[in-house]
Amino acid sequence: MRSPAMKSVRFGLAVFVCCLALTACSREYTLRGSAITSPKAAPAFTLTDHNGQPFRLSAQQGRVVLVYFGFTSCPDACPTTLSNLARVRRDLGSDAARVQVVMVSLDPERDSAEVLRNYVTAFDATFLGLRGTPEELAPVLKAYGVAAIKRKLPDSALGYTIDHTIYTYVIDPAGRLRETFSPDAATADVASDVRYLIRTGDS
Amino acid sequence: MRRHLAPLILLASIVVLSACSNANAPAIQVTEAWARAPGSAQAGEPAATPTAESMAHGMARPTGAAYMRIRNTTSAPDQLLLAQSDVAQSTEIHTVEVKNGVMAMRPVDRIEIPAKGEVVLKPGGFHVMLIGLTKDLKPGDRFSLTLHFEKTGNIEIQVEVRQP
Ligand SMILES: [Cu+2]
Numbered sequence: 001m002r003s004p005a006m007k008s009v010r011f012g013l014a015v016f017v018c019c020l021a022l023t024a025c026s027r028e029y030t031l032r033g034s035a036i037t038s039p040k041a042a043p044a045f046t047l048t049d050h051n052g053q054p055f056r057l058s059a060q061q062g063r064v065v066l067v068y069f070g071f072t073s074c075p076d077a078c079p080t081t082l083s084n085l086a087r088v089r090r091d092l093g094s095d096a097a098r099v100q101v102v103m104v105s106l107d108p109e110r111d112s113a114e115v116l117r118n119y120v121t122a123f124d125a126t127f128l129g130l131r132g133t134p135e136e137l138a139p140v141l142k143a144y145g146v147a148a149i150k151r152k153l154p155d156s157a158l159g160y161t162i163d164h165t166i167y168t169y170v171i172d173p174a175g176r177l178r179e180t181f182s183p184d185a186a187t188a189d190v191a192s193d194v195r196y197l198i199r200t201g202d203s
Numbered sequence: 204m205r206r207h208l209a210p211l212i213l214l215a216s217i218v219v220l221s222a223c224s225n226a227n228a229p230a231i232q233v234t235e236a237w238a239r240a241p242g243s244a245q246a247g248e249p250a251a252t253p254t255a256e257s258m259a260h261g262m263a264r265p266t267g268a269a270y271m272r273i274r275n276t277t278s279a280p281d282q283l284l285l286a287q288s289d290v291a292q293s294t295e296i297h298t299v300e301v302k303n304g305v306m307a308m309r310p311v312d313r314i315e316i317p318a319k320g321e322v323v324l325k326p327g328g329f330h331v332m333l334i335g336l337t338k339d340l341k342p343g344d345r346f347s348l349t350l351h352f353e354k355t356g357n358i359e360i361q362v363e364v365r366q367p
Contacts, residue, residue, distance in 0.1 A: 072241075072265060072266070073265075073266045073334075074306075074308070075266065075267075075268040075297065075299070075308060075330055075332055076268065076299045076306065076308065076326050076327060076330065077299070077301075077306045077327075079239055079241050079268075079326075079367050080326050080327075082241070082367070083239075083241075083366070083367055115265070118265070119241055119265065122241045122367050123241065123367055147305050149305075151307070153309075153310060155310055156295055156310045156334075157292065157293035157295065157334045157335065158266075158295075158332075158334055161307075161308050161309075163305055163306065163307040163308075164305060164306060165304050165305055165306075166301065166304060166305070166306045167304055182304065183327075184327070
């Protein structure tokens with residue numbers, strides 16, 4: 001015959017083990033964007049920043065790089081994303097120094113260095129706009145799986161627009177592509193992941 | 204018979220017209236109008252003057268977008284057909300669609316405001332696109348925008364510029 005005391009000891013033990021297991025699991029951080037299951041080195045690129053300086057992705061090691069592909073006459077996803085990323089940087093406090101946000105222009109024809117600089121720095125003074133010739137851009141877009149389709153708009157004063165992928169690509173301090181976010185991602189989630197990657201992403 | 208018809212039509216028209224003008228609530232109500240104009244000018248810096256280089260690229264002046272809530276208090280649908288403002292060279296009505304992570308912006312001919320209903324112009328959907336900003340718009344600035352509706356006619360609203 002088993003005593004009721006014995007039963008409650010066993011039950012207590014079981015609860016204890018479950019709690020241990022749960023805390024162990026909760027220490028494992030889960031990225032909040034669309035995580036890449038086996039992260040590899042982000043495709044390398046060199047483009048020209050809005051100050052006319054070369055921007056090499058490889059030179060950014062040690063920092064989290066948030067890459068967005070857009071254009072300045074984009075009304076919606078581009079300003080929404082850049083405005084959210086500016087908020088992320090504000091929320092990061094001193095960690096913000098280890099984050100670089102770049103917007104690669106998909107419209108080098110209209111986005112002159114000056115137009116691009118005025119645009120991206122309106123969101124955050126540290127943001128960089130990147131430019132390249134169509135020949136320089138094409139392999140970068142392909143490597144990141146970014147769609148950019150120029151559409152003529154004959155009835156619009158814009159003349160044309162560019163249908164484009166609206167994800168933000170998150171590259172960790174070791175230079176690996178870790179995840180993507182859509183423009184409606186919560187800024188708290190982005191900030192949390194960036195903070196995590198700054199702490200752990202070197203190795 | 205015809206003689207009697209003319210005054211009757213006239214009377215009916217007057218009744219209808221006065222019914223319209225006597226309505227307490229305006230037919231179309233626009234609230235929460237705001238705009239973003241990123242890159243219009245940097246904070247603390249004068250607006251960038253277009254350079255020969257930027258002019259050569261066809262669109263030296265930046266664009267912006269205005270958003271708002273439009274309510275139709277009448278029992279018939281109305282259509283937003285046009286918008287006009289001094290702050291932009293052209294003003295168009297656009298929508299945005301996202302499919303498989305790809306965003307496409309397209310001009311639309313009209314936005315239907317359903318009877319006793321409302322439409323919200325907001326990021327990710329309809330917007331009034333301000334193409335070629337002629338004024339340096341900073342957060343906190345206000346500008347006027349005229350909306351032209353098929354039935355209601357013109358409505359002038361004030362739009363507040365917000366942080367991009
Ligand atoms: Cu638009």
